[in-house]
Amino acid sequence: MTAASDFSGDTAASLSRRISSGETSSVNAVQKALERIARLEPRIKAFIKVENDDALEEARRADERIAKGERLPLLGVPVAVKDNMLMENRVATCASKILENFRAPYSATAVKKLRAAGAVILGKTNMDEFAMGSSTENSAFGPTRNPWNVETVPGGSSGGSAAAVAAGYCPISLGSDTGGSIRQPAAFCGVVGLKPTYGRVSRFGLVAFASSLDQIGPFGKTVEDVALAMNAIGGYDKMDSTSVDRPMPDLSEALKKDVKNFVVGLPREYFVEGVAPEVRKAVQGAADALAREGARIEEISLPHTEYAIAVYYVIATAEASSNLARYDGVKYGHRSGGGEGLEGMYSFSRTEGFGPEVRRRIMLGTYVLSSGYYDAYYLKAQKVRTLILNDFREAFKKCRVILTPTTPTPPFKFGEKTADPLQMYLSDIFTISTNLAGIPGICVPGGLSSEGLPIGVQMMAGHFDEESLITAAAAYERTRSFPSPKI
Amino acid sequence: MKYEPVIGLEVHVQLNTASKIFCGCSTRFGDEPNANTCPICVGMPGVLPVLNREVVEKAVRAAVATNCEVAPYSRWARKNYFYPDLPKGYQISMYELPLAVGGRLEVVVDGKPKTLRIHRIHMEEDAGKLVHGENLGDPAHSYVDLNRAGVPLIEIVSEADMRSSAEAKAYMEKLKSILEYLEVSDCNMEEGSMRVDVNISVRPAGQEKFGTRAEVKNMNSFRNMQKAIEYEMARQSELLDEGGRVVQESRLWDANRNVTVSMRSKEEAHDYRYFPEPDLVPLLVGAEWVERAKKSLPELPDAKRQRFVSSYSIPLYDAEVLTADKPVADYFERTVQAGADPKTASNWIMTEILRVLKERGSELGRPPISPEMLAELLKMIRDGVISGKMAKDVFAEMEATGKNPADVVREKGLVQISDESAIEKSIDEILAANPEQVAGYKGGKTKLMGFFVGEVMKATKGKANPAVVNKILSKKLSS
Numbered sequence: 001m002t003a004a005s006d007f008s009g010d011t012a013a014s015l016s017r018r019i020s021s022g023e024t025s026s027v028n029a030v031q032k033a034l035e036r037i038a039r040l041e042p043r044i045k046a047f048i049k050v051e052n053d054d055a056l057e058e059a060r061r062a063d064e065r066i067a068k069g070e071r072l073p074l075l076g077v078p079v080a081v082k083d084n085m086l087m088e089n090r091v092a093t094c095a096s097k098i099l100e101n102f103r104a105p106y107s108a109t110a111v112k113k114l115r116a117a118g119a120v121i122l123g124k125t126n127m128d129e130f131a132m133g134s135s136t137e138n139s140a141f142g143p144t145r146n147p148w149n150v151e152t153v154p155g156g157s158s159g160g161s162a163a164a165v166a167a168g169y170c171p172i173s174l175g176s177d178t179g180g181s182i183r184q185p186a187a188f189c190g191v192v193g194l195k196p197t198y199g200r201v202s203r204f205g206l207v208a209f210a211s212s213l214d215q216i217g218p219f220g221k222t223v224e225d226v227a228l229a230m231n232a233i234g235g236y237d238k239m240d241s242t243s244v245d246r247p248m249p250d251l252s253e254a255l256k257k258d259v260k261n262f263v264v265g266l267p268r269e270y271f272v273e274g275v276a277p278e279v280r281k282a283v284q285g286a287a288d289a290l291a292r293e294g295a296r297i298e299e300i301s302l303p304h305t306e307y308a309i310a311v312y313y314v315i316a317t318a319e320a321s322s323n324l325a326r327y328d329g330v331k332y333g334h335r336s337g338g339g340e341g342l343e344g345m346y347s348f349s350r351t352e353g354f355g356p357e358v359r360r361r362i363m364l365g366t367y368v369l370s371s372g373y374y375d376a377y378y379l380k381a382q383k384v385r386t387l388i389l390n391d392f393r394e395a396f397k398k399c400r401v402i403l404t405p406t407t408p409t410p411p412f413k414f415g416e417k418t419a420d421p422l423q424m425y426l427s428d429i430f431t432i433s434t435n436l437a438g439i440p441g442i443c444v445p446g447g448l449s450s451e452g453l454p455i456g457v458q459m460m461a462g463h464f465d466e467e468s469l470i471t472a473a474a475a476y477e478r479t480r481s482f483p484s485p486k487i
Numbered sequence: 488m489k490y491e492p493v494i495g496l497e498v499h500v501q502l503n504t505a506s507k508i509f510c511g512c513s514t515r516f517g518d519e520p521n522a523n524t525c526p527i528c529v530g531m532p533g534v535l536p537v538l539n540r541e542v543v544e545k546a547v548r549a550a551v552a553t554n555c556e557v558a559p560y561s562r563w564a565r566k567n568y569f570y571p572d573l574p575k576g577y578q579i580s581m582y583e584l585p586l587a588v589g590g591r592l593e594v595v596v597d598g599k600p601k602t603l604r605i606h607r608i609h610m611e612e613d614a615g616k617l618v619h620g621e622n623l624g625d626p627a628h629s630y631v632d633l634n635r636a637g638v639p640l641i642e643i644v645s646e647a648d649m650r651s652s653a654e655a656k657a658y659m660e661k662l663k664s665i666l667e668y669l670e671v672s673d674c675n676m677e678e679g680s681m682r683v684d685v686n687i688s689v690r691p692a693g694q695e696k697f698g699t700r701a702e703v704k705n706m707n708s709f710r711n712m713q714k715a716i717e718y719e720m721a722r723q724s725e726l727l728d729e730g731g732r733v734v735q736e737s738r739l740w741d742a743n744r745n746v747t748v749s750m751r752s753k754e755e756a757h758d759y760r761y762f763p764e765p766d767l768v769p770l771l772v773g774a775e776w777v778e779r780a781k782k783s784l785p786e787l788p789d790a791k792r793q794r795f796v797s798s799y800s801i802p803l804y805d806a807e808v809l810t811a812d813k814p815v816a817d818y819f820e821r822t823v824q825a826g827a828d829p830k831t832a833s834n835w836i837m838t839e840i841l842r843v844l845k846e847r848g849s850e851l852g853r854p855p856i857s858p859e860m861l862a863e864l865l866k867m868i869r870d871g872v873i874s875g876k877m878a879k880d881v882f883a884e885m886e887a888t889g890k891n892p893a894d895v896v897r898e899k900g901l902v903q904i905s906d907e908s909a910i911e912k913s914i915d916e917i918l919a920a921n922p923e924q925v926a927g928y929k930g931g932k933t934k935l936m937g938f939f940v941g942e943v944m945k946a947t948k949g950k951a952n953p954a955v956v957n958k959i960l961s962k963k964l965s966s
Contacts, residue, residue: 084533085533086532086533092532092533094532099532102532103530104532104533105531106526106528106531108533158703172661191913203533203535204533204534204535205534206533207532207533208532208533208766210765211765211766212765237539238537239535240535241535241536241537241538241766241767241768242535242765242766242767242768253671281854318762319568321760321762321764322565322567322576322577322762325569325576325577326530326532326574326575326576328569328571328576330571330631331529331530331574331631332531342571352966366760369567369760369761369762370760371758371760374760374762376760378762429949475755
């Protein structure tokens with residue numbers, strides 16, 4: 001880690017210690033963050049809305065609490081939150097015109113928990129509209145740019161949150177991951193991103209894209225920061241019936257463990273044609289590093305991997321078509337003045353309010369659920385989803401973690417894949433299975449491409465075994481150094 | 488040609504829980520529009536449903552009381568359609584795996600017992616309602632009231648077992664009666680806490696195969712349901728007789744014109760795109776839960792009816808009428824416990840008490856006349872203190888003032904004259920004053936007895952005990 005005059009190189013763990021010890025203050029950290037944002041945002045555009053005054057006010061309160069002797073894991077630490085998580089009285093646009101002026105009437109559980117751990121929220125970050133996309137190019141308010149190279153995409157859909165950490169705005173941010181929307185931008189922006197087990201983090205207050213796949217998770221520059229953030233947001237919430245009532249382990253403990261006796265599986269289906277040689281090399285490097293730390297590397301098979309994308313685009317769009325029905329112009333959000341009668345109001349409001357990718361997925365989802373097609377698409381997809389889950393169950397009988405590429409290629413350029421949705425969908429090919437199976441996955445920076453762009457490696461573990469994931473990711477992280485982008 | 492109707496009913500019943508099915512909002516009826524709403528039941532972004540356990544408790548009770556098999560594993564589903572009173576754009580319901588299947592109701596129609604089967608029972612959330620601008624200011628607009636959105640419902644779907652409007656009515660009456668006994672719903676059709684859709688087709692008498700059915704909605708009373716069924720029977724039969732074809736469609740009952748009108752055809756029907764609700768986990772109702780529900784059931788109408796016949800020796804018909812409403816049945820039992828003769832009590836309750844109830848349109852919860860008061864009145868008849876006719880007047884006074892029968896009798900000086908010597912004196916005077924009629928009676932015109940009784944009653948201002956009057960008159964006239 002580079003020494004830094006401001007916190008842009010500092011981790012949450014270290015910043016929190018320095019704030020608590022009085023070496024610096026939350027106000028100072030937040031002020032520096034806001035200055036950096038003001039300076040770099042015109043180029044990066046990671047945020048949809050920065051709340052300068054609120055953030056400074058919260059920082060002042062954090063400093064008061066510290067003065068009174070209060071200690072919390074993230075007290076006074078600036079963070080950013082993806083704009084599909086609700087914060088009471090703040091905008092929550094989901095990067096969509098349809099929610100452009102929507103203010104949240106309540107706060108998401110994950111946001112509340114992050115604040116309860118002391119974090120100061122700087123603002124809401126940019127994303128693909130309704131989390132549908134892999135490049136943040138689908139934002140109604142313009143794309144976010146990759147801090148490593150503003151000509152390339154930051155990934156998506158949580159591109160804003162990944163870029164905010166990569167750009168040094170804040171050490172931690174929250175994203176959401178439905179098919180790779182945390183891990184893929186983490187890979188592209190050279191940061192750590194964790195998608196927890198389905199049911200580990202409450203979805204209450206997360207604007208739903210695909211309810212059976214969505215999970216909130218943290219970004220950080222280090223595995224330790226991601227563990228800290230995860231400690232804060234994880235755990236059962238009675239407001240989310242799909243969150244699981246089991247104790248949240250202290251992931252800081254997992255950081256200290258080693259990978260001796262870990263069996264690390266390399267699924268052969270993830271090293272196929274179309275994976276860039278540099279990406280293969282990075283994953284091989286990670287495998288070698290883990291082996292040196294005492295892990296045993298074994299080739300495994302996840303035979304149904306090739307069906308993951310098809311299954312995902314049936315299930316995710318089906319759920320989305322239903323989840324997005326509430327944006328009808330009746331109670332909140334965009335209502336068109338055009339169109340005759342009720343049908344006209346619905347159809348104009350939704351056509352004007354939603355961007356092309358969202359409309360495409362609503363239509364796809366509506367189709368696969370429609371009478372006469374349900375069995376052939378949705379039901380079949382659910383069956384194959386079970387096969388994919390069984391692949392992982394079998395695999396985790398043999399190995400503790402699975403190591404794969406996060407993405408087939410390093411970050412791509414703007415416009416490179418927008419003309420062909422299928423090409424865009426394929427950029428999530430290695431991350432989607434995790435969501436279908438509900439298991440946790442983490443992306444850790446694994447090196448730079450010849451063009452100086454980040455390459456991520458992904459690790460997966462069994463249900464609710466975030467501890468093994470953190471242990472393995474931290475063990476790998478300790479073996480190598482990874483630079484910050486020069487902006 | 489002669490046609491036979493085939494009728495199936497889909498009944499929606501609001502469960503009377505204090506809070507809604509997926510959030511903590513109150514279910515109270517009649518509050519200011521949108522007073523009982525929160526981000527969850529108005530479908531704000533990011534909200535999730537959390538199941539109210541009480542809803543499942545009540546639904547399971549309804550299922551076991553109607554002899555259904557409660558599924559150990561059932562699942563929520565989304566029913567997708569757009570309407571402004573449906574804030575999420577889908578209703579959380581159950582589809583492939585409902586809460587319960589395969590029940591039955593035993594009914595008696597035209598003196599004949601019949602078993603009417605229940606296909607399934609599932610739980611779901613209610614929608615809100617639209618209020619049109621005429622009543623709220625701007626007639627150009629419609630307004631949405633979401634107080635009802637998320638109120639728990641059970642939908643009870645019958646098999647197509649009914650063959651007449653009377654059978655449909657008997658099914659509804661029995662269902663309503665059971666649900667009221669269970670205290671799981673108010674079952675008020677006018678307030679919409681009980682709603683019925685009728686599926687009806689006709690087929691030539693003797694034919695096995697069902698005809699094409701129409702679905703009729705929007706009937707707010709049993710009476711209207713019967714009328715709608717009869718209208719549809721006639722309409723469909725006529726269509727077929729004229730060589731036409733029944734179209735599968737939804738029709739609305741128009742109670743003002745007493746007709747059904749087409750709402751939408753099958754072609755225009757919604758494709759609800761049901762799929763399992765990913766925000767809720769499957770529902771597991773274990774055998775223990777079902778056993779507990781069975782044990783906690785109150786005595787149900789059928790059992791109570793049998794008991795009334797055997798314990799109180801009242802006719803089956805009486806028992807049927809008395810047990811249809813639990814409050815009435817309770818009223819009857821308390822009256823008997825207070826000392827009244829069961830058959831007399833039954834007669835009075837089936838006529839006077841039910842009439843009062845109907846006129847006042849109120850529940851027996853706060854009865855104007857307590858069972859104890861009625862029992863006292865009936866005892867006064869039995870003991871000859873007042874006549875049955877006088878009792879009707881006393882009852883009218885009790886009904887108007889809420890006074891005790893004894894007080895009414897005393898205040899009005901209504902006490903019956905049973906003193907034989909006093910009555911005999913009056914009879915002697917009347918016989919003496921009417922020698923022609925006496926001669927006529929003795930000559931065989933026995934109908935003149937009524938004349939003599941009338942005269943005695945006139946003379947005693949109706950206070951003479953009719954039994955005593957009859958006895959003395961018969962004796963004197965036959966001597």
